[in-house]
Every structure is written in structure tokens, then in C-alpha cells.
Amino acid sequence: MTTTSRRHxxxxxxATLLGFGVAASAQAQDQLPGQLTxxxxxxxxTALGIKPEKQEQRFDFAxxxxxxxxxxxxxxxxxxxxxxxxxxxxxxxxxxxxxxTAVPRNALLRLLAENDHIGNGKFFAYxxxxxxxxxxxxxxxxxMTSAKFKVVLQDLGTxxxxxxxxxxxxxxxxxxxxxxxxxxxxxxxGPAGAAAQQPAARAADNARPNQPVRR
Numbered sequence: 001m002t003t004t005s006r007r008h009x010x011x012x013x014x015a016t017l018l019g020f021g022v023a024a025s026a027q028a029q030d031q032l033p034g035q036l037t038x039x040x041x042x043x044x045x046t047a048l049g050i051k052p053e054k055q056e057q058r059f060d061f062a063x064x065x066x067x068x069x070x071x072x073x074x075x076x077x078x079x080x081x082x083x084x085x086x087x088x089x090x091x092x093x094x095x096x097x098x099x100x101t102a103v104p105r106n107a108l109l110r111l112l113a114e115n116d117h118i119g120n121g122k123f124f125a126y127x128x129x130x131x132x133x134x135x136x137x138x139x140x141x142x143x144m145t146s147a148k149f150k151v152v153l154q155d156l157g158t159x160x161x162x163x164x165x166x167x168x169x170x171x172x173x174x175x176x177x178x179x180x181x182x183x184x185x186x187x188x189x190g191p192a193g194a195a196a197q198q199p200a201a202r203a204a205d206n207a208r209p210n211q212p213v214r215r
Contacts, residue, residue, distance in 0.1 A: 033142060033143055034142055034143035034144060035084060035085070035141050035142060036080070036084075036087070036141055036144055037084070038057060038080055041059065041078060041080060041087065042054060042059050044144065044145070044146050044149055045059055045061060045078065045149070047146040048146050048149070048150055048153075050062070050063065052078075055077075057079050057080065058077050058078070058079045059077060059078050059079070060075070060076070060077045061076055061077070061078075062074065062075060062076070063076045063091075063153050063157055064157075065154065065157030065158060065160065065161055067158070067161040067162070070161075072157070072160075072161050074091050074092075074157050074160055075091070075092045076089060076090065076091050076092070076153065076156070076157075077089070077090050077092070078090075080141060081141075084141060085140065085141050085142075086138050086139070086140060086141055087138070087139050087140075087141045087144065087149075087152075088136060088137075088138055089136065089137045089138075089139070089152060089153065089156055090125075090134040090135065090136045090137075091134060091135045091136075091156055091157065091160045092132060092134055093132060093133040093134060093135065093160070093167045094132070094133070094167065094168060094169040094170075095130075095131060095132055095169075096131045096132065096133070096169070097169075098131070103172070104172045107166075107172040110166050111124045111133070111166060111167060112124075114163055114166055118135075118159050118163065120137070120155065121137050121138045121139060122135060122136065122137045122155070122156060122159050123135070123136055124136075124167065133167055135156060135159060135160050135163070135167075137152060137155065137156045139152055
């Protein structure tokens with residue numbers, strides 16, 4: 001091999017290493033301090049004494065919330081946004097009737113109005129693939145710990161319990177026929193699914209248990 005060839009090889013290798021260095025530096029600058037990976041999110045939930053069930057990118061688990069003397073067991077899920085900068089937590093609410101005409105308009109308006117009051121990153125959302133409402137909360141994926149995450153779950157759980165009269169399908173009495181249909185609605189079933197794409201829609205492709213909220 002000639003000296004000229006060796007020089008070309010060394011220059012090429014140096015340019016490649018420089019490229020890797022620039023990419024790694026850009027990735028490091030783009031990552032938030034203490035940002036959790038998907039695996040670490042699952043480990044953090046487990047550290048709370050909760051046994052999550054992994055569904056692709058999503059973790060499903062049961063969480064107990066107290067309201068006065070009553071204890072509620074809520075079905076929740078958590079997933080990272082596509083860019084990893086946000087943690088989404090969702091509490092699964094009652095299944096809706098198969099017919100949209102059985103859903104009272106006033107019930108939907110009450111849910112929308114409540115979104116203005118609950119605040120703190122929480123809001124009601126609808127998952128079309130499962131025909132379920134959820135209450136969601138978003139938090140920055142930054143310096144997150146198990147203790148902080150537990151506070152997030154408690155905050156979401158408290159709001160779910162407090163707003164139960166609004167989202168409980170059995171209380172939707174605008175149309176008696178619609179109410180009967182709501183009470184008989186089965187839980188949906190299906191396979192598993194964020195910056196650019198709303199993570200709730202992606203993460204909620206799997207249905208939750210038949211009783212998303214128990215007390």
C-alpha cells in the first residue's frame with residue numbers, strides 16, 4: 001500500500017469518526033437531563049410496587065386511589081412520546097355504547113367543559129379504536145423519579161374519582177334508551193399500538209379490562 005493510499009484511508013477514518021462524534025453530541029444536547037428510556041419507565045413503575053403489563057411501547061397497570069373512606073382501583077397506562085421528551089399517563093374510563101346516537105350530547109359537552117377546570121396537564125380524550133374515554137395527563141420526561149411519578153398517578157387518580165359523576169356512563173340520563181344501551185355496552189377488544197402522533201391514540205389500541213374503575 002502506498003503512502004498516499006494510507007493517507008486517504010486515515011483521512012476517511014477521521015472524517016467518519018468526526019461524523020459519529022457530531023451526531024452523538026447533537027443527540028446528547030437534544031436529550032433532557034434525567035430523561036427516561038422506555039425500559040426505565042417500566043422499571044420506575046415496578047419500583048412503586050406495581051406490576052405493569054407491557055403492550056409494545058405501553059405499560060398497563062392497576063393503581064389504587066382513595067377518596068374519603070372509599071378506595072378505587074383504576075386501570076391506567078403509561079407511554080413515552082415518540083421523541084421521548086414527554087410521559088403520557090392515561091386512566092381508562094367506561095366503555096361507550098356501540099351506537100353514537102346513544103351518547104347524549106349534553107354528556108359530551110360536560111366532559112369538554114370539565115377540561116377547562118381539571119387543568120394541571122390533565123384532560124378527557126376519546127380513543128376511537130376502543131370506543132373509550134380516558135383521562136390523560138402529560139408530564140415532562142425530565143429528572144423523573146418513582147416518588148414524582150407516584151404523585152402524578154395520585155393526581156390523575158384523584159381527578160378521575162372526583163369527576164366520576166360526569167364521565168360515568170350510568171349517569172348519562174338525557175335519553176333513557178341511550179342510558180340502557182350504555183349500561184349494556186361490552187368492553188372493546190383489540191391488538192396494541194408523542195410528539196408528532198398523539199400517543200394516546202397509538203398506545204390505546206389495546207383495550208383495558210371490562211371494569212376500568214372499581215371501588
